[in-house]
Amino acid sequence: MKDKYYMTIKEFSNLTGIKSQTLRYYDQVGLFSPEHRGENGYRYYTRNQLTTSYLIISLRKIGISIDEIKKYIDIRTPEQLFSLFGAQREHILTEIKKLTRIIEIMQLYVDITKDAVKYKENSINIEYKKKEPIFLSPIVTNNPTNDPINDSIISFYNFATENGIDVIGYPSGAIINIESFESDRSLLVNHYYFKMRDEQSSYKPEGKYVVFYGRCAYGESTDFYEKLFEYIKENNLRICSDAFEEYPLNEFATKDEKLYCVKIEVMVEDI
Secondary structure (H helix, E strand, O other): OOOOOEEEHHHHHHHHOOOHHHHHHHHHOOOOOOOEEOOOOOEEEEHHHHHHHHHHHHHHHOOOOHHHHHHHHHHOOHHHHHHHHHHHHHHHHHHHHHHHHHHHHHHHHHHHHHHHHOOOOOEEEEEEEOOEEEEEOOOOOOOOOOOOOOHHHHHHHHHHHHOOOOOOOOOEEEEEOHHHHHHHOOOOEEEEEEEOOOOOOEEEOOEEEEEEEEEOOOOOOHHHHHHHHHHHHHOOEEEEEEEEEEEEEOOOOOOOHHHOEEEEEEEEEEO
C-alpha cells in the first residue's frame, strides 16, 4: 500500500496509543475495524478513523464498556450522550465512594497500629484525648459471654447494615460496663462500636484517660482491668466513664491470636 492516507496497524497504534493487540480485538468484536484489508490480510487505517479512535479512547477512560460504546457509536445523538454520561457519572460516583471508604479503613488501621507499636507491653499511661467519632450499637442486652462471635455482635452488624453502614473492614471496639466489673469482676459489654470518621452516630468523649496496652486473645483481658484499677487507685484518680476496649493489633497485623494487642481506655479525673 503506497497511498499516503493509509496506515499500517503499527503506525496507527503509534499515533493513537492503542496497542496493536487491542486494535485487533476491537476489529474482532465489531467495535472498530480498519477501513481496508489487504490481500495479505494486513489491516490498514485512514486518518479519517482517528476521530473515532479518540472517541473510543475517551469513553474507555471513563469506564464505558465495549458493548455500550458499540451501541453509542451507531447512534450518537445528544440524547444518547446525556443518557450514557449520566449513567456513567452515577457509576463513577459510586466507585469513588467505595474507594474513599477503603482509603478511610486503611488509614484507620495505619493510625491505630502506629499507636499500638509505640507503647511497651503492659504499659499504663495518662493521656488527654479529643472526642473521637464512632458508630455505636444499641444497648446490649444479650451479654453473658466473652465469646467474640456471639449473638450480640451479630445483632450489632445487622443493626449497622440496616442503617446503611457497610460493616466489612472497619476497626471495632466494645464499651465495657465498669460497675459490673467493680462489683463481681465480670466483663459485660454495654455497646459495640465501629471506628469511622464519616458515618458516625456518636463519639468517644473528650477528656483525660488512663490507657492500658497489653497482649491477649479476644475476650481474655480480665486481668488487665485489675491492673488498670490498681493504677487508678494508686494515682488518686476517679473513674468517670465505662471502659473502651479495642484490639489495634489483631488478625490484620498479627498471626498469633495470643499476641493480639488490646487497648483499654477509661476516662478519669483527679480526686
